[in-house]
Amino acid sequence: LGQTLVEAFFRDGLIESPADIFRLTEEQLVARKKDGRVWAAKLIAAIDARRQIALDRFLFSLGIRHVGEITARDLARRYRSAKALGSMLRRAVFLYHSIAPVIGEPERKYVLRRDKLLVGVIETAGVGPEVANALIGFCAEPHNRAVVFDLLREVTPLDVVHETRDSDVTGQTLVFTGSLETLSRDEAKAQAELLGARVAASVSAKTDLVIAGPGAGSKLKKATDLGIRVITEAEWAAIVAAS
Known part of the structure; x- marks a missing residue:
């Protein structure tokens, strides 16, 4: 076809x-x-x-602006099922319609406040304001919702079964920064997820481990200031190999 x-x-x-x-x-x-x-x-x-389709493939197939294969995969892995993803999107759409400027609030401040709230609702690594607005804007459009609901009467997105194996970083939050010389960022993220870890985009007090390559800048400095453990790409490769 x-x-x-x-x-x-x-x-x-x-x-x-x-x-x-x-x-x-x-x-x-x-x-x-x-x-x-x-x-x-x-x-x-x-x-x-x-009639049965992987959740990330279903999401990617909708043609939502800025939601490519990688973002669709990240959302699917974060929410694991169409039911959970749909529940989050319903909350997000409600918020999308209810956010209003405060009297006297500058437009730029309102946009930043709105974007922060939307990104916070989606709560998925790698999803920033641009993707959040595109995704929620798509879902807020009644015609789009009608098309998706109609499609869901005919097809079933499958729950995500994401296998992991125990390792020294299972359950931890990791941040990759700087240039990776032996693998791509996507490969590094896939390795971390396979080992049961979560990859975040920025360093915070909740970060457990930072993998720093050449050219690491502000993220490395923040990790050092917070006393977070920092390792090299070679040390990361050793952790992957050991598990």
């Missing part, structure tokens, strides 16, 4: 929204090809096989 077929189905009135794909029947399709009965049966079977 590629783009050409989807465009043809839309043009011919067989589908109007994403959920309609899952409501197609063999009888609607048989006349479209010479060997229509066999082709239609195969296509319907292929569509039915996608």
Whole structure:
């Protein structure tokens, strides 16, 4: 079911929204090809096989601005189920509609206050004001919600099963800073999550460990000031290897 077929189905009135794909029947399709009965049966079977979908893939497929594959994965891993993610988004949309400027409050101060509240509700590493506003703005639009709810009548996003293994950093909050020379940030984050750790974007009193590469700046200084343990990339690699 590629783009050409989807465009043809839309043009011919067989589908109007994403959920309609899952409501197609063999009888609607048989006349479209010479060997229509066999082709239609195969296509319907292929569509039915996608009625269960990974939560991050479902979220990414909605085409929300700034919510790419990595952000969708981070949100899915943070909330683990469509039910939990939906509950958070409902709270966020309510907040989105209820935030109002205080009388006399400068526009810039209002925007910063609103952004801080929205990011706080989403509470997912790597999700800042730009992504938060795009995600919640999408969900606040009634038409978008109607499309998503309709799609959820046809497909089931699967709960995230994120396997971890015990290590010296299980349950800890880590921060990577500076240049990593042997792996990418995404690879480092995946390693940390596999070891049962959480990766944060900034250093705070809740940080347990900082992995610092060349060029580490303010985050390293803050970790030192707070007395947080700091290790090198080579020492991190040793922790990963040992587990």
